[in-house]
Amino acid sequence: MTSRISRLVVAFVATAGATLGVTVANPAPASAAMTICYNTSQAGSFAGVANQAATIWNNATSNLTLSANCGSNLRIYSITGGGSYAVRTSLGNGRVYIDTQQAQQYSPLRIMSHEIGHILGLPDNYNGNCSLLMSGGSAGTSCTNPYPSSAEATRVTNLFADTRSDTERGSAADSVIFQDSWPATTALAPIG
Numbered sequence: 001m002t003s004r005i006s007r008l009v010v011a012f013v014a015t016a017g018a019t020l021g022v023t024v025a026n027p028a029p030a031s032a033a034m035t036i037c038y039n040t041s042q043a044g045s046f047a048g049v050a051n052q053a054a055t056i057w058n059n060a061t062s063n064l065t066l067s068a069n070c071g072s073n074l075r076i077y078s079i080t081g082g083g084s085y086a087v088r089t090s091l092g093n094g095r096v097y098i099d100t101q102q103a104q105q106y107s108p109l110r111i112m113s114h115e116i117g118h119i120l121g122l123p124d125n126y127n128g129n130c131s132l133l134m135s136g137g138s139a140g141t142s143c144t145n146p147y148p149s150s151a152e153a154t155r156v157t158n159l160f161a162d163t164r165s166d167t168e169r170g171s172a173a174d175s176v177i178f179q180d181s182w183p184a185t186t187a188l189a190p191i192g
Ligand SMILES: [Zn+2]
Pocket: 114, 115, 118, 123, 124, 136, 178, 179, 180, 181
């Protein structure tokens, strides 16, 4: 009888563990994962890049699921000229604009992941460090890193887990327009 109960307990624990998956390793509160629906209907040729960036953020965070075309928390647009930028209306909501001309100079995937990072609460950090996603164009056109650093990813996870102070979370949830992350490069073939 005792061994039978043990087997049942083992089976239950195994099932529960499989259901919880990787969250076992994360000390964040057991709140439900938040789904951010992004819409690529106006993303043009960047729709695939948006999907790649969503996968990057899903893998980097423990409580977020960016999901395509289930709603419009985040709309992604393709534009021509003027620079790529993000408009965050609140934490996890807003619009991302990818400049086709800029995407010929800088990595489109790095630009996309960076701009989505703003929607997820991150500010710019123009320190030229390519290992950071939020250093944006300051790391130069040769930097193609599309991945948030562990610190950047942890900050996003904490923002959505609501473990940050009200002050910090408040600023991350503010409505902000993030522009000029990707400086124009000098002309390749100057006239004269
Ligand atoms: Zn930026």
